[in-house]
Amino acid sequence: MIENPTSTPPISLSLGDRAAAQNSKPADVRTQAGRYYARTMPNLNVAGADLYYETDGDPAAPALLLIHAGIANLRMWDPQIAALARHHFVVRFDTRGFGQTVTKNVGFSNQADALAVLDHVGVDRATLIGCSRGGSIAIDVAVEHPERVAGLVVIGGGPSGFPEVELTDAEDALFDALDAAFEAGDWPQLARLEVELWAVGPLRSAADLDPTFIAAAQTLNLANVVHAEDAPVPQRLDPPAVDRVVDLEVPALIAVGEFDITPALAQYEYLLETVPQATGCTFRDAAHLPSVEHPEEFQRVLISWLAQNGL
Known part of the structure; x- marks a missing residue:
């Protein structure tokens, strides 16, 4: 390994x-x-x-x-x-x-x-x-x-x-927030939450990570908002x-x-x-x-x- x-x-x-x-x-x-x-x-x-x-x-x-x-x-x-x-x-x-x-x-x-x-x-x-x-x-x-x-x-x-696979409580909460943003048609919020879930991860905080990485992840995902x-x-x-x-x-x-x-x-x-x-x-x-x-x-x-x- x-x-x-x-x-x-x-x-x-x-x-x-x-x-x-x-x-x-x-x-x-x-x-x-x-x-x-x-x-x-x-x-x-x-x-x-x-x-x-x-x-x-x-x-x-x-x-x-x-x-x-x-x-x-x-x-x-x-x-x-x-x-x-x-x-x-x-x-x-x-x-x-x-x-x-x-x-x-x-x-x-x-x-x-x-x-x-x-x-x-x-x-x-x-x-x-x-x-x-x-x-x-x-x-x-x-x-x-x-x-x-x-x-x-x-x-x-x-x-x-x-x-x-069973999710943790933190993961479950983020997926619930994603579902709510999707149902509301709030695509920018959905994109931000997806970055929080996937790029940052439930066990980390974006504030503790390299801001260049966070900006790159947001740019990659926000580019898809117009196609939602x-x-x-x-x-x-x-x-x-x-x-x-x-x-x-x-x-x-x-x-x-x-x-x-x-x-x-x-x-x-x-x-x-x-x-x-x-x-x-x-x-x-x-x-x-x-x-x-x-x-x-x-x-x-x-x-x-x-x-x-x-x-």
């Missing part, structure tokens, strides 16, 4: 679960190891949606697909891109209901969207890296389409079909992944923040015990977004694990 020396759970109805609508940006060009690679930032048209995605790095390098959390969008990975793209082809996209992806209120498959992005950029096989809800999507893809997955990284996420009333409907994996992860045959890094909520901690233990090639990592002084709160430490752990497993 990897321990961070320094430093999912059933997901509530997140603002990000409603679609975004913005135009794609022009590409820029960056230098890596003396070679030039164009950063692509287009949209991919799929049934009922235009998926916004970005790529960085050499398309001939081993591929990584980054899938964001339910209180964020693909911008959550910004601190990691330069380092990852030195030796990898990095692909990330805004899932439906988030960021710059445009969607209709139709049924869809998150797994199919992820594979469509990989197909579009010419990737046959990738290491999937997902945080929270993104981790659950990554697991679903891995069990349903194992031939497309070289490795799996799950941060604060769990397999679909995981049974409910959009409602695409994700199809559930059948059968769910919870009883299928035992069959995974690729290296897996299972990570969690020590101050994450009770269900996320339970899912972490389950995956660590059940996934055959799992390595565990607990990030100290972090809750649900360790890659945002401690980007350098997360980057160190991830790059080391990728190298150790030849990914």
